[in-house]
Amino acid sequence: MRELTTVLVKNLPKSYNQNKVYKYFKHCGPIIHVDVADSLKKNFRFARIEFARYDGALAAITKTHKVVGQNEIIVSHLTECTLWMTNFPPSYTQRNIRDLLQDINVVALSIRLPSLRFNTSRRFAYIDVTSKEDARYCVEKLNGLKIEGYTLVTKVSNPLE
Structure with missing residues (x-):
């Protein structure tokens, strides 16, 4: 389950990109993917790190309160x-979705759209934000919003459904 193997890193220096984050956390365990996003005020960065295994995420959590830069x-x-x-x-596109969240002051860490290779009519996205509160706020602000004649459906993802 992705939630068990994914961590959020807050307050990284602005100079930290995907490569630097990967290098800093690679000894915790095999990393599947790293996303990096600026905070709203652009004074620090967030990272979303998906590990191959749960123990990688646990090892990464031990880095909390470490000083980086x-x-x-x-x-x-x-x-x-x-x-x-x-x-x-x-x-x-991903850019439109990122802008939509930015307009309500929420940082999108990652946006995953389905492959359209076999079915071009699939239109949904999984979006990681930086807190439970931001996720609930997005649902409150965006669910039911009308955009270009379409009524947006936005929910907090339930991995068990």
Whole structure:
């Protein structure tokens, strides 16, 4: 289950990109993917790190309160922070979704769209945000929002459904 193997790193220096995050955390265990995003005020960065195994995520959490550059980082499991969104306009891209969240002051850590290789009519996205509170706020602000004649559906993803 992705929630058990994914961590959120808060307060990384602005100079930290995917490569630097990967290098800093690679000894915790095999890493599947790293996403990096600026905070709203662009004074620090977030990272979303998906490990291949649960023990990698646990090892990463032990890095909380370590100082990286001048910043004390916080590392935690990324739980209840994934949105499921559908019924956005067919022309919508990851950029449009990222902008939509930014307009309500929420940082999108990652946006996963389905492959359209075999079915071009599939229109949904999984979006990771930085807190449970932001996830609930997105549902409150975006669920039912009308965009170009489409009524957006936004929910907190339930991995058990």
